[in-house]
Amino acid sequence: MTQQQLVPLIAIAAVIPFVLLRNRKPRTLRPEFLWVVPLIVVAAISFGFWAMSMSSRSAPPTDPVSLLILAVGLALGAAFGWQRGKMTTIHKTPDGVLKAQASPIGLFIIIGVMVGRRALEPWLEAHAADWHINPLAILEAFMLFAAGMVVTQRIEMFIRARNIQHGGTDAHVEAER
Template sequence: MTPQQYAPLIVLLVLLPIILLRNRAPRTLRPQWMWVTPAIVVPLIGLGLWGSSQAQGADHTPFDTVSWLILAVGLGLGCVAGWWRGKMTTIQKHADGTLKAQASPLGIILIVGLFLGRSALRSVLEPHAAAWHLNALAVADAFLLFAVGMIVVQRIEMFIRARRVLAGRPDSHVEAAV
């Protein structure tokens, strides 16, 4: 592994305990503000996709059918992962009417697995992409689309469930706190 590949792993090892400690206690959930994160992340990742296609020395060959399929699979898998993460988040309504949400540790494991998978795939894909008839840029972009799908669909799922809880309708993944 090169030093450029070590840096993300070191950052992950430093941030993982902080994230796990932060997610031990439920946090206040404000459904009216759930659109903010996707509104920030989607344009930033869009700029990242555009920037990677404009980068100096990047492969500027147009995407073929397989490349578009790779992008669609990345987005689709991200949507499924986001729905799953949203479903795994516990939402509680307290007596004062506030909502509290606690992320599942499985969701964090999913993100860590994605991060490690992307790092491992990059080191394998770059030298073999041409032999496998894959566009390396499409594979890298598929990981960004995975992140977009996961973030947006998770927020949508949690918003729908939060509205149900506020309306007093039962939800199989929601617990009412006393």
């Protein structure tokens, strides 16, 4: 691996323990602000798409196979995001404050996607021509996976948080008991 590929992996490895320690305790959940992170992620990924299209060595992925790859990346991200949102435990304290505790499995999914993207990038670029696939489509599919995961996770959490706020229960937690 080159230094350019290794630096992000080292940064991820350094941050993981802090994120896991931070997620050990439930944190206050404010459903009215759950839209902020998806907005930032979608804006950042949109900017990334634009930047890649401006400086890319290959054409933007607009052929049918590339669009299918992008759609699959987004759909898989949405499915994993919904599941990740369901794995987040949400409860209401006696004083009416919502608390959420994320599952560490969700973090490992995100890390796996990031590491996979970095590890596969050189190989995909070298072999994409053999498969007649735009290498940019595969890399953008990873970004759409991340965007889909974040957006649908927050939607799922918002739906459950609103239900709990209005006197309902966290149905999936009740089913496990």
